[in-house]
Amino acid sequence: MAERAEYRQWWPSRHDGFWLVFAALVFCGLDVVLYVFGPPTTGWLGPAAGLILQLIADLSLVLLFRFPAQVAGFVVVVAFLMLASDLLSPGLLVPVEPLTSRTVPTITAVVLSQLARLLDRRTVLIVAGILAVIATQPWQPSWSVTPFGLLSTALPAVVSLYFEARRQLLRSLRDRAERAEREQHLLAEQARAEERRRLASEMHDVVTHRLSLMVLHAGALGVTSREEAVRSAAEDIRREGARALDELRDLVGVLRNGANLDARTLSPAPTGDPVALVEESRSVGVPTELSVTGDPSRISPTVARTAYRVVQEALTNVRKHAPGSSATVDLRYHPGGLEVSVHNTAATSPPDPALAGSGSGAGLAGLRQRVELVGGRLDAGPVPGGGFRVGAILPAYVPTTEGAHSDPGGRGR
Structure with missing residues (x-):
């Protein structure tokens, strides 16, 4: 029964709620029509006793998804009352000569068609069996009673159980496929x-x-x-x-x-200083200028490390692929983040084959992925007149665990 807990609400969806209310009203109208054009009950409960009982059973359909067992039990009780009236007190709850040969509520087929979704199979079979016996009256078989009794009880129950079993099978196959996919990923x-x-x-x-x-x-x-x-x-x-x-x-x-x-x-633990990278570039013979505007404290350590890696990769490529060139590093800090630009002039001599071929060839691709991970954008390519430029636009704050502890001012929030 635990697997049915998802239905313990008024309606699983708006569509189901609309459908139940609509069905309840339709069967209420049907029972009113049968009462108007058929004979009334003649017992001491009054001429409308059978109609009132049927209307109560019809309206209980609205509660089916919220109280499935109680509604099923109520329908069985109504069926027993109708059978008792038919056998012991004709005319009390069922007219002596009704328009239809029924001894179960008119809403029975709808209730049984939904119970397979709401209750376990054993309970559904017990309820359907009891109602089928009452509806078919096997102690006095009749071609005008037995077939219609089976159509209104056994048939909807069997069909609903079949479709429910099929739905569970499809769900099981889908779960197996998802589990196999997870195993493949593992x-x-x-x-x-x-x-x-x-x-x-x-x-x-x-x-x-x-x-x-x-x-x-x-x-x-x-x-x-x-x-x-x-x-x-x-x-x-x-x-x-x-x-x-x-x-x-x-x-x-x-x-x-x-x-x-x-x-x-x-990412290394400490935040690198682009100034040190510029000094290193100068020390190996690459004229490098540094321009810094704004307040570096505006950005979080994670973004600062990313900017450090951008400058490091760009200057490394200058040393490898553009010997004899000069480089300019421009860092612009602002409230929205940081703009990094590393531009070098055209090479004056061919690169050293050993040095140029020492890399993996994926430096800029990895750098672009790194920048995008922090929510930035990287642009790299040749510039008019010769040379190459690497530029990155980075946010001021990245919502990482470290950034949360290192950003007391709530930058970027």
Whole structure:
């Protein structure tokens, strides 16, 4: 019975409510017509006793969805009263010579057709069986009573049970299909997790090993070299290599833990400073100008990290693909968010093939996904006269857990 709890309201839908009220009124009208053109009851309850009983049974249809068991029981009680009147006191509740050969309420077929949706199968069969016996009167078979009794009781019950069983079967098949689809998604997730673990192992065994060697060689070069410029360059290489190792270890940990590789997962804990990126770009020989307008404190840390990654990726591409060019980084902070623009002039010499081919080729695509995750927009492409521009429009606030704790002023809300 718990599975039927969804119907314990007045009507499951407006359509059902309209249909029940309409059916109740139609059968009330039918019973009034039968009373007007048929003989009245002749018992001590009065000439309209049978009509009143039928009208009460008709109107109980409105309560069927809210009280299905009670309405079914009431219809059975009315049927027993009509049968008792027919057998023991003719004319009391049923006319002695009625227009129709019926000993059950006229609303019986409608009630039985809906009970399969509302009650369990066993209860429906018991109610239908009792009403079928009363309607067919097997103790005195008659061609004018038995067939009509079966049509008004057994037939609607059997048909409604069939359609209900069919509906449940379709629902079961749909649930199985959805469960199979979920299992397929789970298997796909497991396959992706396995692939991430394999990638983590390869990155740990190959890339981390090579970076460690690079850091060690740079450190050794800084110790053994007598030239100050060489020692300074070796220290820069060692420092950047150590930083790359730290970030690579974080990435390997993410891959091994099976986390989703999105912008939120890969964000470093501290918020990067674009000024440091500009200084790094200058230190490797790329003339880089920085322009900052507005208050950087207006934006949340999540957005600041995204802006940092935009500048970092753009300047990295300048070093790789546009040797001899100069770059301009423009950061405009305003109440609605942040506008980032990194523009470089045309290259004056061909790029180093080893350096240009060191990337995966998906840097801008990943950057665009990262920007869109925080609700921003990224534009990248060549500009007239040569050169390349990467621009991003970012919101001031992103509704993440960290942003909620780091944005006491409620920016962007």
